[in-house]
Amino acid sequence: MSLQFIREEGLDIPVALDVDVVVCGGGAAGIGAALGAARAGAKTVLIERNSFLGGVATATIMPIFLMDLEHVNGFTKELITEIIRRGRAWSGTVLNFDPEAYKQVALELLCDAGVEFLFNTFVSRPIMEAGVIKGVIVENKSGRLAIMGKVVIDTTGDADVAYRAGVPCTFGRESDHKIRPLTINxxxxxxxxxxxxxxxxxxxxxxxxxxxxxxxxxxxxxxxxxxxxxxxxxxxxxxxxxxxxxxxxxxxxxxxxxxxxxxxxxxxxxxxxxxxxxxxxxxxxxxxxxxxxxxxxxxxxxxxxxxxxxxSANIGVRESRRILGDYILNEQDILNEKKVPDSIALIYRRHIPGQEMHNPDRQEGSSTDHWARTLYKKLFSFQVPYRSFFPKQVENLLVVGRSMSQDHQADTWTRGMYCLIVLGQAAGILASIAARNNIKARELNVQNYRDQLYRQNILIE
Ligand SMILES: Cc1cc2nc3c(=O)[nH]c(=O)nc-3n(C[C@H](O)[C@H](O)[C@H](O)COP(=O)(O)OP(=O)(O)OC[C@H]3O[C@@H](n4cnc5c(N)ncnc54)[C@H](O)[C@@H]3O)c2cc1C
Structure with a gap:
């Protein structure tokens, strides 16, 4: 990195929007978050650097959910059912879909829910005031703009907003900071x-x-x-x-x-x-x-x-930064099906013993790679705690998706897009409640709002 610096002149940045919930990134977690927030009554904007929704599903042409229709819930089920109805998704042991249909149906359903969009727009930094996030600065063809919001949800995958707000983050595998491989599909x-x-x-x-x-x-x-x-x-x-x-x-x-x-x-x-x-x-x-x-x-x-x-339009990133949050979800919690008091979603997965999916050590699929050569064992389910969305030190910012507070191995189980859509949706609903009632998002007692999650077909236990 260069040691020289250019000083940027002070700028008055126009406030382009002022909403309840700002969702940064329109991938799996982002589409869930924006839909959940808007359906729960929040004025919601979703900001996305690409010109379409979907994240890895579309920009990295990754059109498969590794679960059957019976065991997905919330917006995941609604989205995939609508794509199947249009003859562009196929249901069996896994769910295959046409990424173009995914883009279109996700957009239609989010529009119907009342979400506003800013496409071709990069979120560059948070607007902070005494430890509370007040919005984000974005860049697009209009120049630099401020988007204000009572609650901000960082679904950029890389925790871009949280990282720039100074939130402590980890990177990759804990032992050596290596990450799962990057992929152009x-x-x-x-x-x-x-x-x-x-x-x-x-x-x-x-x-x-x-x-x-x-x-x-x-x-x-x-x-x-x-x-x-x-x-x-x-x-x-x-x-x-x-x-x-x-x-x-x-x-x-x-x-x-x-x-x-x-x-x-x-x-x-x-x-x-x-x-x-x-x-x-x-x-x-x-x-x-x-x-x-x-x-x-x-x-x-x-x-x-x-x-x-x-x-693919964007190389697929499986892993990068993860925030260190109020609770770090770990693999043992997941495999032991630990019950948590602040559960916001119940996720089904199939268990492969000793699995390291997409190993950072370059052995993926080789004769020594356990994952490619073993049988899955059983269907199981795990709960995700609301605390794993909250970065330390910053109020009213939630981080959802692969960069939420979890460890490298926990990500093996949460990374499925069908899972992250639902986690995003739950975060969106709770962010909407916090924003509309002027409560700090971290302080919501989730147990009091379970009916609102159920109303959007999210399983909790
Ligand atoms: C190659 C590959 C194959 C995979 N295979 C599968 C699979 O078969 N099935 C499965 O379920 N999961 C699979 N996964 C995992 C899954 O796709 C990811 O875990 C999931 O997409 C992560 O969701 P996310 O919402 O956190 O991030 P993403 O889906 O990456 O979405 C992040 C979004 O934020 C946008 N964004 C990022 N930074 C900014 C910024 N600063 N400003 C504005 N917008 C921004 C991006 O454009 C993107 O739309 C795969 C992942 C990869 C990379």
Missing amino acids: FRIGNVDFSKVVEYATQRPEEFSPDPLAQVLEMDKKCLRITGFFELVEQARQRNELDKDCHYIRFEGVDVDNGVTTVNNVRVYDLDPTNGFDLTRAEIAGRKQVELLFKFIKKYIPGCENAFLIDT
Whole structure:
């Protein structure tokens, strides 16, 4: 970093909006938060740097929820049910959806709820007054603007607002601060999935035995394919694939149109909260896309005539900063299904023993990687405490999504988008109550407001 500085002249920044709840970031947690707040009666604005909603689901073309329809609740269920009704999502052991339909339906439902939007707008810093957040400064084509709000919800994924408010944060795995890999996803079309499925069915040893990673439900048009281990290993030895690539995964499959997302780019050891590292990651990721696409076309049966449709607008970030909050949710709480007095949501997951999903150590999918080669054990559920949204030192700021207060391993279980939509929604409802009653959000006794969460179909216990 340069040691030289340029001093910025003092600016009078126009106040463009003054609302009850400001939601910063329109990914999984952000769409839940904005919808929850607006439906609970708050004047709500959602600010997003892209021109569309969805975050990783759309900007990183990651169109799959790793849960069945029966075990999702709240806005997740409403959103996916509407996309299924429009014939653009497919339900089976997992839920596949068309990311374009996701963008559209999420936007329509949030508009119907009365949410205001500011797209193509970057949230650059919080407006603070004596330890209380009063709004945020944003930048867009209009220049620099102030957006004032009684409660601010940081759903940027990287805790951008909280970090700039001086909230203490951790980064990545506690032991060494390494993070899960960054990924540019891409979509291919004109794949003959009947051939791919035939190949996979004839060679089960070549694919993951985990029924959540290997879903071959052609009758339901629900596919997720993980493996081609031997083909990949051979190509890796020939330097036809990146050295960290150990398997191929097709997911979010649209069987009828022969379309799938390929989730295999892995970029390690770069910091997505550093603008230069993020740029290096985008460049490194694109090199891998080229190799992967060539490999798939050349070696995977059913993909001979495939073409590249698109690559993700933003490289996908699985992990970066997390705030140190009033309560740090940990893996043991989750696996022990610990009951918490301030539960704001009950989340279902499937348990894979000893799982380290997307290991920061570059072994993902290799023969030594437990995760890619084991069976899931059981369906279980866990509660999420309201305290895990609250950064220390700052009032009326909630941080929800992957950067909330939890440890590296807890994130394995909370990171599913179907989970974060509901956590966002619960945070939005409670933020709305705090804003409209002029109560500090941290001081709400959640038990008194459970009916409001139930009213929006959120399970708590
Ligand atoms: C490659 C990849 C594959 C994954 N696979 C799956 C999967 O199969 N199923 C699953 O459920 N989960 C999956 N996950 C995990 C899941 O996608 C994430 O945990 C989840 O999206 C995190 O949600 P979020 O709302 O915290 O952040 P995000 O979804 O990242 O949303 C953050 C939003 O904030 C916006 N933003 C960021 N900074 C600013 C700023 N300063 N100003 C304005 N806007 C800003 C971003 O543009 C984005 O829209 C995957 C993640 C990745 C990266």
